Amino acid sequence: MQISAGSGMNGMANARPGGVYVDANPFVYALEGPEDLASSLKALFRLFKDNPGSAVTSELTLAEVLPKRRIPDREYLELLVWSEIFDLRPVDRDVLYGTADYRRIAAVKLPDGRVQMPKLPDSIHVVTAINNGCRMFLSSDSKIKLPEAIRFVRADASGIASLVREFK
Numbered sequence: 001m002q003i004s005a006g007s008g009m010n011g012m013a014n015a016r017p018g019g020v021y022v023d024a025n026p027f028v029y030a031l032e033g034p035e036d037l038a039s040s041l042k043a044l045f046r047l048f049k050d051n052p053g054s055a056v057t058s059e060l061t062l063a064e065v066l067p068k069r070r071i072p073d074r075e076y077l078e079l080l081v082w083s084e085i086f087d088l089r090p091v092d093r094d095v096l097y098g099t100a101d102y103r104r105i106a107a108v109k110l111p112d113g114r115v116q117m118p119k120l121p122d123s124i125h126v127v128t129a130i131n132n133g134c135r136m137f138l139s140s141d142s143k144i145k146l147p148e149a150i151r152f153v154r155a156d157a158s159g160i161a162s163l164v165r166e167f168k
Contacts (some may be wrong), residue, residue, distance in 0.1 A: 020048070020163065021129035022057045023139035024064040024088065024121075026155040031075055040160045047167040049085045055168070056087045058128040060121060089128050098127040106145045118145055126145075126150075138163065 030041035038119055048055035057080070065076055074135070080086060090093075103117040122144050129137055130148055137146055140155040153159040 011141050019053070019132060019134040020055050020136045020138055020153075021125065021132070021134040021150070022055055022061075022143060023125055023144075023155070024057075024061045025140045026138050027057075027061060027065050027079060028068070029140070031079065031154060032070055037155075037157065037160075040157060040164075041155070044164055044167070045079070045085055047089065047164060049083070051167060053087060054127065055085060056089060056132045056134055057088050058109065058125055059088055060124050060128075061088075064121060087132065089132060091124055091128075095124060095127055095131065098131065099123045102127050102130075136163070 020058075026041055029037050030045065031038070031040075045055075062076070062080060065080075066073055071078060080088060099120070103120070103123050106123070107115050107117045122141065125139075126137075126144060126146060130147060134150060136151045136153050137144070138153045138155050138159070142152065142154065144152070146152055153163055
């Protein structure tokens with residue numbers, strides 16, 4: 001799938017209905033966050049495990065969480081890779097082409113005339129979500145610009161509870 005100026009960022013190829021894209025920060029909260037948030041996320045992740053193919057993230061997530069972690073790498077690797085809960089998607093050439101298109105489309109012109117593009121990591125996450133037909137995007141970063149077809153779900157108690165209800 002390529003995002004083009006004419007697509008309005010709404011085109012989705014290989015769509016899997018109902019998929020949830022999980023940004024990097026919920027993984028940090030699940031393994032290193034406050035106990036109430038961590039336990040809510042772990043319960044959600046168990047529901048994902050019971051519904052194979054329902055949760056997606058990018059391999060970029062590994063590069064984002066591992067350098068900052070305060071726990072052994074193996075805990076992140078167990079959750080992200082070995083548990084097979086998440087469809088861990090590569091950052092390949094198609095994702096990079098789509099990311100370039102997305103950044104161009106989602107750029108905003110500032111009052112001083114400069115153009116501000118979305119951050120590269122955020123853009124890779126959004127394009128990976130689009131390419132995998134995700135309908136929801138779980139994150140604590142409310143500044144991420146998403147296409148209309150993808151619903152933002154805040155990675156807090158209320159947002160996680162709403163996802164849990166959808167999967168039960």
